[in-house]
Amino acid sequence: NAGVMQNPRHLVRRRGQEARLRCxxxxxxxxxxxxxxxxxxxxxxxxYLQKENxxxxxxxxxxxxSAEFPKEGPSILRIQQVVRGDSAAYFxxxxxxxxxxxxxxxxxxxxxxxx
Amino acid sequence: xxxxxxxxxxxxxxxxxxxxxNCSYKTSINNLQWYRQNSGxxxxxxxxxxxxxxxxHSGRLRVTLDTSKKSSSLLITASRAAxxxxxxxxxxxxxxxGSNYKLTFGKGTLLTVNP
Numbered sequence: 001n002a003g004v005m006q007n008p009r010h011l012v013r014r015r016g017q018e019a020r021l022r023c024x025x026x027x028x029x030x031x032x033x034x035x036x037x038x039x040x041x042x043x044x045x046x047x048y049l050q051k052e053n054x055x056x057x058x059x060x061x062x063x064x065x066s067a068e069f070p071k072e073g074p075s076i077l078r079i080q081q082v083v084r085g086d087s088a089a090y091f092x093x094x095x096x097x098x099x100x101x102x103x104x105x106x107x108x109x110x111x112x113x114x115x
Numbered sequence: 116x117x118x119x120x121x122x123x124x125x126x127x128x129x130x131x132x133x134x135x136x137n138c139s140y141k142t143s144i145n146n147l148q149w150y151r152q153n154s155g156x157x158x159x160x161x162x163x164x165x166x167x168x169x170x171x172h173s174g175r176l177r178v179t180l181d182t183s184k185k186s187s188s189l190l191i192t193a194s195r196a197a198x199x200x201x202x203x204x205x206x207x208x209x210x211x212x213g214s215n216y217k218l219t220f221g222k223g224t225l226l227t228v229n230p
Binding site for chain 1: 148150155156157158160163203205216217218219220221222223
């Protein structure tokens with residue numbers, strides 16, 4: 001089992017460009033969670049998705065950010081018209097259907113730098 | 116203070132010594148998890164303690180949980196230089212029928228173990 005795979009590991013974008021971050025969950029996991037970590041901060045929840053369904057997007061900025069988890073393929077976190085403040089590490093975690101008291105498995109993260 | 120706040124912010128010890136980190140939180144939880152993050156890397160899950168547990172061990176790690184005080188501690192015994200990392204606690208508020216994985220992380224404790 002390869003674990004949660006995120007790519008790219010590092011991404012540099014100019015202000016105004018689009019950033020696409022990919023997350024392939026662990027085999028057998030149908031639930032994906034995205035978190036953002038700003039410099040010197042802890043991780044902050046962004047969105048929780050099941051395949052073809054957004055369960056909880058309460059942590060997502062209202063504009064420019066979107067996420068999807070299609071029936072086939074990885075989950076995508078999309079940031080349109082990036083700004084300097086979007087520079088952060090974005091982590092994805094996955095799990096099987098949620099049951100009580102199981103750990104979340106995190107990927108290595110994508111470090112986005114907006115120049 | 117925020118949910119899942121670690122204390123101290125930074126800790127520097129000598130190899131072989133024990134390191135103790137604390138975490139306080141505000142709302143009720145289903146479980147509390149500790150993670151390690153090496154500089155610029157992903158998160159590694161260390162240990163999960165359920166709300167009905169008071170203490171848990173894993174190798175050189177010992178975690179305690181006091182739900183009445185809404186606090187947890189992580190003890191690393193016989194520390195090694197390789198333990199140098201940031202340590203985060205994350206609380207899972209859970210919900211009836213399953214965890215919602217809306218983990219709330221603190222800012223972390225930066226542990227430096229000097230050889």
